[in-house]
Amino acid sequence: MKKMLELIDVKKVYNQGKTNEVVALDDISLTINEGEMVALMGPSGSGKSTLLNVIGGLTPVSSGKIFVEESDVTKLSEEELAALRRDRIGYIFQHFNLLEYLTAEQNVMLPLLIQGYSLNNASTKATTLLRELGLGGRVQHFPRELSGGQEQRVAISRSLITTPALILGDEPTGDLDLSSSEDVMKLFRRVNKENKQTLLLVTHSEFIGSLCDRVIRIDDGKIVENGELVK
Ligand SMILES: Nc1ncnc2c1ncn2[C@@H]1O[C@H](COP(=O)(O)OP(=O)(O)OP(=O)(O)O)[C@@H](O)[C@H]1O
Numbered sequence: 001m002k003k004m005l006e007l008i009d010v011k012k013v014y015n016q017g018k019t020n021e022v023v024a025l026d027d028i029s030l031t032i033n034e035g036e037m038v039a040l041m042g043p044s045g046s047g048k049s050t051l052l053n054v055i056g057g058l059t060p061v062s063s064g065k066i067f068v069e070e071s072d073v074t075k076l077s078e079e080e081l082a083a084l085r086r087d088r089i090g091y092i093f094q095h096f097n098l099l100e101y102l103t104a105e106q107n108v109m110l111p112l113l114i115q116g117y118s119l120n121n122a123s124t125k126a127t128t129l130l131r132e133l134g135l136g137g138r139v140q141h142f143p144r145e146l147s148g149g150q151e152q153r154v155a156i157s158r159s160l161i162t163t164p165a166l167i168l169g170d171e172p173t174g175d176l177d178l179s180s181s182e183d184v185m186k187l188f189r190r191v192n193k194e195n196k197q198t199l200l201l202v203t204h205s206e207f208i209g210s211l212c213d214r215v216i217r218i219d220d221g222k223i224v225e226n227g228e229l230v231k
């Protein structure tokens with residue numbers, strides 16, 4: 001089976017050597033194969049966002065290696081990292097990070113435009129995806145004109161629009177009601193099956209966890225459970 005993601009002894013220490021030093025990731029090793037849909041669970045402050053951020057190359061590690069497919073992200077230059085994020089990774093941030101001066105449609109189009117799509121094609125794809133997530137009537141709205149759950153669905157659309165091989169979701173359904181959460185999980189499962197896309201989804205919900213192939217649990221920067229692939 002092809003590996004999508006491999007972490008080897010990854011350590012992340014914030015404020016190393018200072019009195020406010022925090023060991024956020026404490027020798028994490030794990031492998032996720034292509035086509036797996038994995039939940040990452042653990043208490044607040046256990047290191048979940050940090051783990052996603054080091055995988056996406058947004059935060060440097062203190063030590064260890066992180067392979068996304070064949071690339072060790074800890075060794076890539078800023079340019080190589082940007083290309084990896086643009087072409088291979090879809091990121092759903094815990095706080096959405098939508099561009100406030102762009103409409104919902106434009107936010108979702110942006111990754112395609114960066115990849116060189118025409119305005120027309122990008123617009124068609126973006127509106128189709130937004131409609132699928134129940135936002136057909138909010139395409140021209142700006143983030144400040146949307147509810148938290150609507151903003152979250154725009155952020156989800158933006159992460160999926162380029163069909164990335166790896167989707168990193170930081171509590172992607174955290175602001176959604178049960179019915180919208182189920183719709184999003186169905187969409188995740190569909191892209192997972194149709195395109196073999198790999199998903200790593202942070203969640204506090206055991207229900208969302210139960211919809212994934214396995215659950216990895218971390219506590220205090222350490223893996224305490226690394227569930228087996230059940231399907
Ligand atoms: N930039 C930073 N500087 C210093 N410490 C940080 C920084 N970011 C996170 N931390 C610390 O690292 C630890 C892990 O934080 P992280 O955000 O990864 O937790 P989390 O599991 O995502 O929590 P939550 O469920 O609340 O989102 C926490 O103790 C936090 O205080």
Ligand SMILES: [Mg+2]
Nearest residue numbers: 048049050094
């Ligand atoms: Mg977090």
